[in-house]
Amino acid sequence: xxxxxxxxxxxxxxxxxxxxxxxxxxxxxxxxxxxxxxxxxxxxxxxxxxxxxxxxxxxxxxxxxxxxxxxxxxxxxxxxxxxxxxxxxxxxxxxxxxxxxxxxxxxxxxxxxxxxxxxxxxxxxxxxxxxxxxxxxxxxxxxxxxxxxxxxxxx
Numbered sequence: 202x203x204x205x206x207x208x209x210x211x212x213x214x215x216x217x218x219x220x221x222x223x224x225x226x227x228x229x230x231x232x233x234x235x236x237x238x239x240x241x242x243x244x245x246x247x248x249x250x251x252x253x254x255x256x257x258x259x260x261x262x263x264x265x266x267x268x269x270x271x272x273x274x275x276x277x278x279x280x281x282x283x284x285x286x287x288x289x290x291x292x293x294x295x296x297x298x299x300x301x302x303x304x305x306x307x308x309x310x311x312x313x314x315x316x317x318x319x320x321x322x323x324x325x326x327x328x329x330x331x332x333x334x335x336x337x338x339x340x341x342x343x344x345x346x347x348x349x350x351x352x353x354x355x356x
Contacts, residue, residue, distance in 0.1 A: 208266040213336055219258045221332030223250045228326055243301055247294025250335075255289050292342065300334045 206214075227233060227249045233242045262270055277285070304326060311323035324330065 209268055212262045212266045212268050215261060216258055216339060217332040217336040219253050220250055220335035221328040223253050224331040225328040239301060243294060243297050247297040248290055250297065251290030251293035254293060255286055296335060296338045299338050300331060303334055
């Protein structure tokens with residue numbers, strides 16, 4: 202009998218929940234969500250999600266689920282660990298930026314298609330949709346990196 206949820210899917214749900222919770226606390230809990238300057242929002246939310254990913258989500262996934270994440274973490278040097286952590290924060294900031302662009306594209310398309318006022322917000326930022334977009338971009342980016350590494354290794 203096949204399992205309904207694999208360990209990778211459950212790890213994805215943990216990652217979804219963590220991203221949605223970070224958006225809830227940072228986007229709604231601070232004044233960053235109400236500001237017009239999106240650069241501050243992307244930076245602080247990306248750093249917050251990156252830190253949560255490094256110190257909460259990844260250790261939970263590594264120790265609870267049988268996935269290929271962090272399998273060789275103890276065999277890495279200090280510099281490799283530091284580079285990995287910086288890459289995690291940068292990746293989180295990139296994904297938050299892509300999510301902001303997605304929200305913008307959806308709102309602009311809805312305004313034009315539904316003839317709404319120019320200042321209307323069709324899809325406001327909220328944790329559940331943010332988490333869905335986050336896990337979609339996370340899956341897309343990690344799949345691209347995995348495929349790139351496989352192609353480099355193959356050739």
